[in-house]
Amino acid sequence: xxxxxxxxxxxxxxxxxxxxxxxxxxxxxxxxxxxxxxxxxxxxxxxxxxxxxxxxxxxxxxxxxxxxxxxxxxxxxxxxxxxxxxxxxx
Numbered sequence: 001x002x003x004x005x006x007x008x009x010x011x012x013x014x015x016x017x018x019x020x021x022x023x024x025x026x027x028x029x030x031x032x033x034x035x036x037x038x039x040x041x042x043x044x045x046x047x048x049x050x051x052x053x054x055x056x057x058x059x060x061x062x063x064x065x066x067x068x069x070x071x072x073x074x075x076x077x078x079x080x081x082x083x084x085x086x087x088x089x090x
Contacts, residue, residue: 019058019059020056020057020058020070021056021057021058022054022055022056022057022086023055023056023057023069024054024055025052025053025054025055025074025082026052026053026055027050027051027052027053027076028047028050028051028052028053029047029048029049029050029051030047030048031048032047032048033046033048034046034047034048035047036073037073038072038073038074038075038078039072039085040072040074040078040081040082040085041074041075041078041081043075045073045074045075047073049076050076051073051074051075051076052073052074052075052076052078052079052082053071053072053073053074054071054072054073054074054082055069055070055071056069056070056071056072057069058070
């Protein structure tokens, strides 16, 4: 994945969830023949095929608690949909 694409998503807030930020977007494949649901495209994504793994981060409201993380999967070729989803144009 080109570095500029990663930078494009870094730090952007999620629609309807202002306290969550996109931390990283990375291209990934696994050797597990299973699928995961993608809220971005509202489809199942085969994770043994090339796909994107998006890390979401939210700071804790408490001083001594660590940040929280969530993850989502986006199909390879659906970065345009991810852009729209992040901008709230679902």
